[in-house]
Amino acid sequence: MPELPEVEVTRQALLSAQGQNITGIKIHQSKLRFSVDEKVINQLIKQTIVAIQRRAKYLIFRLDSQQYLLSHLGMAGHWKICDFDQPLLKHDHVEIELEKFVLRYHDVRRFGFLLLGEGKPENHSRLKPLGLEPLDIPGLLPAPILDSNDLWKSLRNKSRAIKLAIMDSQLLAGVGNIYANESLFMAGIHPQCPANKVSRINLEQLVQCIQQVLKKSIEKGGTTLRDFINPRHQKGFFQLDFVVYGKEGERCKYCDGTIEKIVLGQRGTYYCNSCQN
DNA sequence: AAAACTACCTGAGTGC
DNA sequence: TGCACTCAGGTAGTTT
Numbered sequence: 652m653p654e655l656p657e658v659e660v661t662r663q664a665l666l667s668a669q670g671q672n673i674t675g676i677k678i679h680q681s682k683l684r685f686s687v688d689e690k691v692i693n694q695l696i697k698q699t700i701v702a703i704q705r706r707a708k709y710l711i712f713r714l715d716s717q718q719y720l721l722s723h724l725g726m727a728g729h730w731k732i733c734d735f736d737q738p739l740l741k742h743d744h745v746e747i748e749l750e751k752f753v754l755r756y757h758d759v760r761r762f763g764f765l766l767l768g769e770g771k772p773e774n775h776s777r778l779k780p781l782g783l784e785p786l787d788i789p790g791l792l793p794a795p796i797l798d799s800n801d802l803w804k805s806l807r808n809k810s811r812a813i814k815l816a817i818m819d820s821q822l823l824a825g826v827g828n829i830y831a832n833e834s835l836f837m838a839g840i841h842p843q844c845p846a847n848k849v850s851r852i853n854l855e856q857l858v859q860c861i862q863q864v865l866k867k868s869i870e871k872g873g874t875t876l877r878d879f880i881n882p883r884h885q886k887g888f889f890q891l892d893f894v895v896y897g898k899e900g901e902r903c904k905y906c907d908g909t910i911e912k913i914v915l916g917q918r919g920t921y922y923c924n925s926c927q928n
Numbered sequence: 929a930a931a932a933c934t935a936c937c938t939g940a941g942t943g944c
Numbered sequence: 945t946g947c948a949c950t951c952a953g954g955t956a957g958t959t960t
Contacts, residue, residue, distance in 0.1 A: 653953060684936070684955080708954075726954055727938080742938085760937045762954060777955095811930070820955080827953060876953065877940080917933080919952085933959070942950080 653724040655708060655785060655825030656868035657879050657887065661730055662705045662790055664882040668712075668732075668749055672699050675748035679739065684725060684764040687745060691767050695720060695747065704772070706792040707781050707824030711772045718769050721777065725762025731755045732882045759878060781824040785865055797823060799851075799858040806846040806854070813849050814842035815916050817861070826861060828918045829874055829896050834861040836895045841927045842920050843913070867892065895921040 653661070673695045681687040695714070702713040710730075712720040722730070733746075733753045740757065745765060747754040756765065768775050773792050783801060784794040795801065805822050806813075817823050818831050826834070835842050837860035840853055849857065873879060873887030876897075880886055894904055898921060899912035908925025 657953075682937095723954080725937095726952070758937095759939070760952090760954095762936065809930090815931090829953065874953075879953075916931090931960080934957080936955095938952105940951085942948100944947090944949105 653708060653726075653728065653879060654827035654830050654874075656830070656865055656889065657873035657881075658705055658708045658710060658724060658825075659788070659790075659869050660873040660881050660887065661724070662703055662710055664732070665703050665710070665730060665754070668700050668752075668754060669702060670699065671749040671751060673697065673747055673749060675746075677746040677748070678744070679746070680742070680744045683744060683758060683761050684723075685766065687765055692745070692765065694718065694767060700749075704790050704792050706773070706778050706794055707784065707820060708827070709778060711792060713772075718767060719772050721766045721768050721772065721775060722756070723764050723777075725758060725760060725764070727760040727878050728756065728758035728763030729878070729880055730882045731757060731880070731884060754882070780821050782820060782822040783824065785823065785825050785861055794824075797858060797862065799855040802858060803851060803854055806849070809846040811846055812843045812915055813840060813846045813857075814920060816846035817857075818916070818918075823861075826865075829893075830861070830864055830868070832896045832921050833894060834864045836921075836923060836927060837864060839926050839928070842915060842922050895923060897921065 676692055678687055678689055698714040700712055701715050704711045710722040733755050742759045743755045743757050745756045783797040785797045787796045809816050814831050817826050838857040868889035871889040874889040875886035895910050898910040901910050903923040906925045908923040910921055911924050913920050
């Protein structure tokens with residue numbers, strides 16, 4: 652589920668937790684990608700959430716100490732704002748009790764994780780290797796912002812498919828499978844084109860398309876294919892704007908071509924066999 | 929260096 | 945109805 656837009660939509664909806672004190676923690680199911688350590692996570696109690704930031708697909712809950720909570724949603728995770736008496740659902744893993752409401756982390760597939768860090772979050776071992784941040788919007792940790800010159804430099808010596816390159820978080824962080832497919836379509840670039848064979852002008856186009864697609868999705872509340880909801884329990888609607896993702900065999904909306912599906916890096920890859928060369 | 933594969937996990941959907 | 949199978953938004957580790 653969650654790529655950059657869904658994580659940003661989540662962040663924005665969580666901002667109402669800012670300034671609230673953490674009064675309690677409940678762990679209902681500790682098994683996530685990394686097991687939630689009760690002793691470690693209990694250090695959150697009595698701390699105040701002072702800010703909620705983002706880097707790529709990571710959320711960072713800043714506390715009034717030197718500590719922070721690092722949250723990754725994996726493939727199916729989401730945060731929910733709940734009333735104190737709201738019934739617990741299957742796959743609600745962790746509850747963070749605040750003064751006005753409870754934050755619940757729900758993750759069916761358990762690919763997400765919660766880690767406690769200390770010091771500058773941008774120095775965390777999971778964040779440090781991340782590449783360019785696609786959008787320059789408020790609420791980000793300090794990060795190099797996507798720029799076609801920088802992307803050009805990092806792709807110059809990469810012969811791998813452009814789609815794999817823009818999904819490589821060490822080069823560009825936050826673009827997942829859906830938005831990689833949609834952005835490449837918008838830019839008219841074939842997903843299998845070697846990254847270093849994309850012309851300068853097409854790369855500039857691609858950078859603009861990536862930014863447009865991500866911004867548009869944030870405006871639409873992200874994409875809900877199956878499970879994604881924002882912390883206010885609302886679905887996203889960007890899936891209604893898909894042009895290629897999941898549209899194998901359909902006619903292209905912009906030309907006479909047909910949407911084809913191939914597998915690249917084990918991921919479904921959709922493109923128009925006429926618009927994208 | 930990079931490509932190709934694996935693992936982690938549950939649930940929805942498909943075909944028989 | 946049930947069983948076997950495939951596939952899904954992500955990341956990271958190992959092998960080739």
